[in-house]
Amino acid sequence: xxxxxxxxxxxxxxxxxxxxxxxxxxxxxxxxxxxxxxxxxxxxxxxxxxxxxxxxxxxxxxxxxxxxxxxxxxxxxxxxxxxxxxxxxxxxxxxxxxxxxxxxxxxxxxxxxxxxxxxxxxxxxxxxxxxxxxxxxxxxxxxxxxxxxxxxxxxxxxxxxxxxxxxxxxxxxxxxxxxxxxxxxxxxxxxxxxxxxxxxxxxxxxxxxxxxxxxxxxxxxxxxxxxxxxxxxxxxxxxxxxxxxxxxxxxxxxxxxxxxxxxxxxxxxxxxxxxxxxxxxxxxxxxxxxxxxxxxxxxxxxxxxxxxxxxxxxxxxxxxxxxxxx
Amino acid sequence: xxxxxxxxxxxxxxxxxxxxxxxxxxxxxxxxxxxxxxxxxxxxxxxxxxxxxxxxxxxxxxxxxxxxxxxxxxxxxxxxx
Numbered sequence: 284x285x286x287x288x289x290x291x292x293x294x295x296x297x298x299x300x301x302x303x304x305x306x307x308x309x310x311x312x313x314x315x316x317x318x319x320x321x322x323x324x325x326x327x328x329x330x331x332x333x334x335x336x337x338x339x340x341x342x343x344x345x346x347x348x349x350x351x352x353x354x355x356x357x358x359x360x361x362x363x364x365x366x367x368x369x370x371x372x373x374x375x376x377x378x379x380x381x382x383x384x385x386x387x388x389x390x391x392x393x394x395x396x397x398x399x400x401x402x403x404x405x406x407x408x409x410x411x412x413x414x415x416x417x418x419x420x421x422x423x424x425x426x427x428x429x430x431x432x433x434x435x436x437x438x439x440x441x442x443x444x445x446x447x448x449x450x451x452x453x454x455x456x457x458x459x460x461x462x463x464x465x466x467x468x469x470x471x472x473x474x475x476x477x478x479x480x481x482x483x484x485x486x487x488x489x490x491x492x493x494x495x496x497x498x499x500x501x502x503x504x505x506x507x508x509x510x511x512x513x514x515x516x517x518x519x520x521x522x523x524x525x526x527x528x529x530x531x532x533x534x535x536x537x538x539x540x541x542x543x544x545x546x547x548x549x550x551x552x553x554x555x556x557x558x559x560x561x562x563x564x565x566x567x568x569x570x571x572x573x574x575x576x577x578x579x580x581x582x583x584x585x586x587x588x589x590x591x592x593x594x595x596x597x598x599x600x601x602x603x604x605x606x607x608x609x
Numbered sequence: 610x611x612x613x614x615x616x617x618x619x620x621x622x623x624x625x626x627x628x629x630x631x632x633x634x635x636x637x638x639x640x641x642x643x644x645x646x647x648x649x650x651x652x653x654x655x656x657x658x659x660x661x662x663x664x665x666x667x668x669x670x671x672x673x674x675x676x677x678x679x680x681x682x683x684x685x686x687x688x689x690x
Binding site for chain 2: 456
């Protein structure tokens with residue numbers, strides 16, 4: 284068992300999938316010799332060569348468009364957006380073409396778009412976005428957001444093997460901060476569409492994903508010490524399709540729910556999960572559902588303002604106490 | 610990140626590396642002391658002291674991880690080669 288970071292888990296998944304299937308190739312800005320802005324693809328150019336680790340012009344529309352074209356002729360491209368923020372430039376290729384191609388022509392489009400997302404890094408409004416909800420709204424796309432090295436690796440493998448376009452939101456704050464011992468050489472694929480029960484509990488459910496899984500774990504520890512609360516944490520892992528069964532199961536166990544995401548509040552994943560619970564599990568609730576999310580503003584650049592803007596364990600604790608004492 | 614902030618973080622990194630090395634040395638010192646201890650009380654004391662040094666090392670390593678992670682993010686944001 285070797286301890287690897289979240290970032291190394293992504294690199295390992297890419298390497299192992301490229302070794303497994305010669306149709307898998309990578310494309311993106313400076314992902315070759317430079318190894319990508321965050322060095323996720325470091326070493327892969329040397330190992331697999333220029334034809335399978337392709338540097339592209341600075342054009343996200345071209346990157347995703349080329350990926351769609353390559354997928355239509357049987358390849359399995361993995362496109363890197365340097366920052367998730369820049370995915371907007373390739374938006375039409377994703378939602379108009381990639382997402383609808385199978386519906387319109389019956390042709391699979393097995394592409395993966397890796398999108399380094401998230402704030403807390405003092406990156407400001409152009410380098411901190413969490414745009415996952417835009418893509419969850421579009422039928423025809425799958426969306427995943429891992430929180431641990433094991434899931435980062437297993438979900439990327441699943442995404443590459445999936446015949447649908449998959450948006451893979453990797454959280455860059457977690458890149459080198461989260462480490463985990465993973466078995467070496469094991470081909471573990473984490474199925475898309477399955478949530479993970481991070482921590483069972485009795486009093487309240489925190490439904491979350493991505494970086495906020497770690498904030499929820501911190502909050503749960505404090506709530507256990509200070510309030511003697513046994514907090515359950517559910518990591519959605521996949522945002523489209525949602526694991527509805529897992530969501531309703533946790534509501535059934537605790538009857539109190541706080542949904543936590545790093546993306547801003549309005550029309551976020553939390554709204555969809557809350558609607559799902561309201562539609563299918565209203566009678567199980569003992570309190571209104573609360574959501575904890577970033578403020579509805581662009582990400583501030585000033586560290587003190589960014590801290591105020593972001594969700595964190597303290598805000599989660601306040602929300603939990605509100606639903607507990609309702 | 611300003612040049613001054615970058616230099617401060619780099620300097621902090623070096624300080625932490627030295628501190629981690631010292632915690633390691635202290636850990637090995639108490640392990641050696643335990644090996645030559647003559648009474649159960651001494652064995653217990655040196656074991657506890659070694660454990661404490663190990664915890665100090667872990668805390669410092671966590672701080673180093675945090676600094677390294679942020680330095681890498683800053684490098685990516687500024688696109689330094």
